[in-house]
Amino acid sequence: MTLDMRMTRQLPATPEEVFDAYTDAEKQKVWFSILDEQPGIVEIEVDLRVGGQQTAVWGPSPDMLFRETQTFVEIDRPHRLVTESNGASPDGMTMTTRIEVTFEEKDGGTLMTVVQSGFPVPEVRDFFVGEVWAGAFARIEAFLAREGGTELADVE
Amino acid sequence: MVHQQVLDRVFASLADPTRRGILIRLGEGPATIGELAEPTGMSLTGMKKHVQVLEDAGLVVTEKVGRSRQCRLGVAPLDEAMAWIGFYQRLWARRLDGLDAYFTLQPGPKGQDS
Numbered sequence: 001m002t003l004d005m006r007m008t009r010q011l012p013a014t015p016e017e018v019f020d021a022y023t024d025a026e027k028q029k030v031w032f033s034i035l036d037e038q039p040g041i042v043e044i045e046v047d048l049r050v051g052g053q054q055t056a057v058w059g060p061s062p063d064m065l066f067r068e069t070q071t072f073v074e075i076d077r078p079h080r081l082v083t084e085s086n087g088a089s090p091d092g093m094t095m096t097t098r099i100e101v102t103f104e105e106k107d108g109g110t111l112m113t114v115v116q117s118g119f120p121v122p123e124v125r126d127f128f129v130g131e132v133w134a135g136a137f138a139r140i141e142a143f144l145a146r147e148g149g150t151e152l153a154d155v156e
Numbered sequence: 157m158v159h160q161q162v163l164d165r166v167f168a169s170l171a172d173p174t175r176r177g178i179l180i181r182l183g184e185g186p187a188t189i190g191e192l193a194e195p196t197g198m199s200l201t202g203m204k205k206h207v208q209v210l211e212d213a214g215l216v217v218t219e220k221v222g223r224s225r226q227c228r229l230g231v232a233p234l235d236e237a238m239a240w241i242g243f244y245q246r247l248w249a250r251r252l253d254g255l256d257a258y259f260t261l262q263p264g265p266k267g268q269d270s
Contacts, residue, residue, distance in 0.1 A: 005241050009252040013259040021258060031258035032251065066243075087240065095240045112255070114248050119241050 004117040011110045015103040018110045019078035022101070023048050032058070050075055054083070064090045070099065078103050085116070095119070165213035174198070175206050179215060179229065186228040188221075 011018050021027045025046040032044075046054045052072050059065035067088045074082035081101045088094045097118040104111045169175055178192055193203035207227055210216035217230040 003241060005244060005248075007245070007248045007252065009256065011252075011256055011259055017259070018255065021255060027258070031254040034254050034257045034261070035250075087244070089243070097240075097244075112252065114252075116244055116248070 002117060003119040004115060005119070006113070006115045008111060008113045010106065011112055013110060015078035015105050015110045018112055019081070019103050022103075022112075023054075023081065025054075028056075032056075048072065048075065059090065066090065073098075166215065169209045169213040169215060172206070172209075175210055178203075178206060178210060178227075182216065182227060182229045186226050188224040188226055190224065192227065 013021070021031060023046060025044050028044050028046070044054070044056045046052075048054075050072050054070045054072070055067065057065050057067045068085060070083035070085045072081070072083055074080060079102065081099075083099045085097050085099050086094060087097070097116050100115045100117070102113045104113070170179075174196065177196070181187060181192060189200055189203050189207060192207070193200050196203070198206075204225075207216055207218060207225075211218055211230075214230045216227050219226050219228075
């Protein structure tokens, strides 16, 4: 079993403009830190082609850096972008997931939808999901809903 | 991937049928050590040892209530996935907020670099 995360946002620009701002390295540096008092992003590189990679490194201090490498799987400008993401935390833990971003023209702007899938539930899933944790996923869903704005689905 | 030490403890603790039985019982709701021991015919000391193994793996959380120790299910094996989901939720919120601000605050034609 894996868990998926989904977020949507209506943005005031055309799908082409959003797609380009989202994928361009220099624009990313601008918008990623636009709301920060101090620059949060340290470095970003983008090779926008199927099989190419986007690497971003950011964090509050040099010893607290997160690294995310996304490998482009599908590029359909300005509609859809699919990547395989590998995240690494400062303590050395890693997580591989799939990210699908879609850009739909809506109400004169763009509805941007992010689905990040494949967060693994460990291999003991059958025992726990089948016999023990019947209520656990409902609790998790409630927790995430309280955090706000996202949907969570569990997928076999 | 999955945090190896956590998984090792989870698998080791699940290797014992008595401990799997404890988890299934706690899936129905919290119970004291005595309530867990009674249907098995096991001594309180023996049950405490099994509960301790499950607690070390994060599968059970215990709390002293009066003279008893109350046991309930923990969710440690989900912790890593949940921690990452929480991290990515904050990351995506930041990305979407940033994009929104980029197009909203950008001077001149929207979406164009000034």
